[in-house]
Amino acid sequence: MGLETKPLSTLHEHASYDVDDFVVPTGREEEWRFTPLRRLRDLHKGAAGDGKVIVDVAAAPEVTVETVSRDDERIGRAYVPADRVSAQAYGSFAQATVVTVRKEVVATEPTVLTMRGEGGVAYGHTTVILEPFAQATVVLEHTGTAAYADNVEFVVGDGASLTVFSLQNWASDAVHLSHQHARLGRDARFKSFTVSLGGGVVRIAPSVAYDAPGGDAELYGIYFADGGQHLEHRLLVDHTQPNCRSRVDYRGALQDEDAHAVWIGDVIIRAEAEGTDTYELNRNLVLTDGTRVDSVPNLEILTGEVAGAGHASASGRLDDQHLFYLQARGIPYDTARRMVVRGFLGQLVEKIDVLDLQERVMAAIDEEIAR
Amino acid sequence: MATLEIRDLHVSVEDKEILRGVDLTVKAGETHAIMGPNGSGKSTLAYAIAGHPKYTVTGGEVLLDGESVLEMSVDARARAGLFLAMQYPVEVPGVSVSNFLRTAVTAVRGEAPKLRDFAKEMRSAMAELQIDPAFAQRNLNEGFSGGEKKRHEILQMEMLKPKVAVLDETDSGLDIDALKVVSEGVNRFRSGDTGVLLITHYTRILRYVKPDFVHVFAAGRIVEQGGPELAELLETEGYEKFTKAGASA
Structure with a gap:
């Protein structure tokens, strides 16, 4: 599939399915400078997938969940990896999970995918497809331990509504790097909750792209970093279509020595995305000495016609x-x-x-x- | 029978002495008004009694029923029976009024009230203060108007049933209707077993809550004491004569 260079803003440079299109990060790159590369168990250096993350499925009766091989044509259509680890995961997973909700079908209960790490290095891929006017809730729950890199695609069809929970309840030695990309059709609604409580190094990159006007994305995040934990959330909302809305609200607490939280909130409003309404917020509550917070909101506006655009970031001690x-x-x-x-x-x-x-x-x- | 004794109290804020020897005794059944101009140290007295960490007691004593409260933590003072109605009640995001009240009542009474009894008690106390029951589910003080905040301070006082309540400019910023509602709350609370220390800048509230004693505060100490008639004098003559007296003392 090769290199697909998008004529992007200054925020995100390029995307590719091929890991060799990305250099091995050194830690000096903007997108890696907050991440402790030494603790990634070589996920960024082509570590072989010698471990296991088992996916248990509890699906709503209206929802189809399949385990498919990597050549399934539904895989990789919504998302092109945007960094080296993501491309590594894309090129390395053995099987993918595909969740499908048919047109106009309303799921009556959440569909839960439990990713249980059983040690070692593992790569994964999940694709969630909501056909037009479908409604569903999908829970991705991560437990156990592994050095796990994966990509998740959410394809939300016209008028469809998807709520997603990504729960990072890993054991304290786990490493998890994940890209979770949502692509929204006309008038589609997407709501995500990212809850990162467990794990040694967790780096989640939720992103949203709009295929047509009227899309609405709400991205919420909750994290609690204890001593030695690195919890990183990198958001990208790319407004390429007119009259779409996005809200980002991530809140975290930190306590004890070397608890580290990183929040990057990138929002791009492109020239053609008139009538965009966006607001992003990150707040951190610092409970003890010895912690570190890096909070970086970036709002890039390339049109003069926005309905609303703002961001705020605040980190402080208990009042x-x-x-x-x-x-x-x-x-x-x-x-x-x-x-x-x-x-x-x-x-x-x-x-x-x-x-x-x-x-x-x-x-x-x-x-x-x-x- | 509750007694709050303040003896020769000296208090500093950031090494600046604000209170310069305050003596005052509030007994059960008594209502004392402390009046004084801005910056005279009235609020400092209130916060020092409650134990706010910003205020350092450099000398003197504060005794509740003979026991020193200065060694107690803020929460222990409240559990011992002190209450401070604050001039600027703090907004606490994500903490509902009912959760807050129930936690406070549990702490002060030493046991959790039955949920049903508590709900009933809270509803009836809210009704007396003309507080919309919907406030129970709202975040504490968040988005409340000035008058709503003050009503909630009185609500807390009525539910926590302290021995001695210190009201720090509870009347400020209230319109006349809210002032009456708040005053009625204070009057319900007043009894033979409770003492009230009412700190105010204006005499207006004293028409609704009749004090037994009036103290004039200036430059960090009490410079004049008397009965309710002293408030009338202040109403007509202002603080000027006392601020001069305080400064020269």
Whole structure:
């Protein structure tokens, strides 16, 4: 398939299915400078897939889930890898999972794909296709351990609506690099929740492209970095079509030595994307000394006709005034701290409309706070 | 029978002395008004009693029923029976009013109230203060108007039932209807078992909440004391004469 150079903005240079079209990163490149390359177990240097990540499927009755070989024609149509590890994953996976929701079909329950790492290096690929006017919720839950690189494609047809959860509940030594690309048809709706709590190095790159006007994307993220954890989220919303909307809201908490969170929020509004309405936000709550946050919003506007465009980034400590207020009502410090952190992240958790998932995520956050 | 005793209290903020020897005793059944111009240290007194970390006590004592509160943490003071209604209640994102109240009530009473009893108690207290029940599910103080915030301060006071309540300019920024509602709340709270320390800049609230004692605050200390008639005097003559007295003291 070869090199496909897109005439892009300054934000994303090129894309290719071929790993050799990308140089091995050194850590000085803009897209790699925050990532601890030494901890990637050579995923960026062509590590052989000697390990295993097993995919368990619990599908809604209306949804088809297939395991297919790499030459299946549905694979790779929505997404061209944008960095070396993504291309490595694309060239290395043995089998892919394809989730299909037929035209106008409404799935009555979430479809859950559990990716269970059983050690070693592994590569994967998942393609989710919603035909026009279909509706579904898909959960990608990552558990166990592995050095895992994968690509996920979401093809959301005209008028279709897809909600996606990507839960990173890895063991603490896992490494996970993932590109999760959504392509939206006319008036399509896409909502994603990325919840990164477990794993040693997690680098998730959710991106959105619009094929026609009227697309609506909401990208939410919740992360909690403990000592030694590197949690990186790199977002790209590429507005190439008029009258589309995007919202990005990522919030994280950090505690203990060498907890590192990275958030990159790239939004491009191209010349032809008139009437775009976009806002991106990243907030970080720093709970202890010794942590590090890198938060970089980039908004590139190439048209004068936007409906709204903004971004904000704020990182700070727990607000002493919040704690004082709660304590002044008799609430002990530890409880007050838990309430404030819970409240901060809980505002996003509340948006999770799958009730048992909402409860699970909140419980997992409570566990993180209690550590 | 609750007694709050403040003895020769000296308080500094960032090495600057704000309170310069305050003596005041509030007994159960009494309402004391502290009046004074801006910058006289009234709010510093309130925050120092509550234990705000920004305020350093450099001398003196604060005793609640004979026990020093200065060694207690902020939350321990509240559990011991002190309450501070704040001038600028803080917005706490993602923490609902009902969750906050229930957590506070549980902490202060030492056991969790039954959910049903608590809901009933909260609803009735909210109704008395003319607070829309929908506020229970809203985030604490977030997007509340000034008057709504102050009503919620009184709501908290009524539910936590402290021994001594310090009200820091609870009347400021209220329109007359809200002032009446808030005053009625304070009057419900006043009893033979509770003491109230009402800090205010204006005499307006004292028409609705009658004080037993009025203290005039200037330059970090009490410069004049008297009964309710002192408030009337301040109303007509202003603080000027006292600020001069404080500065020269």
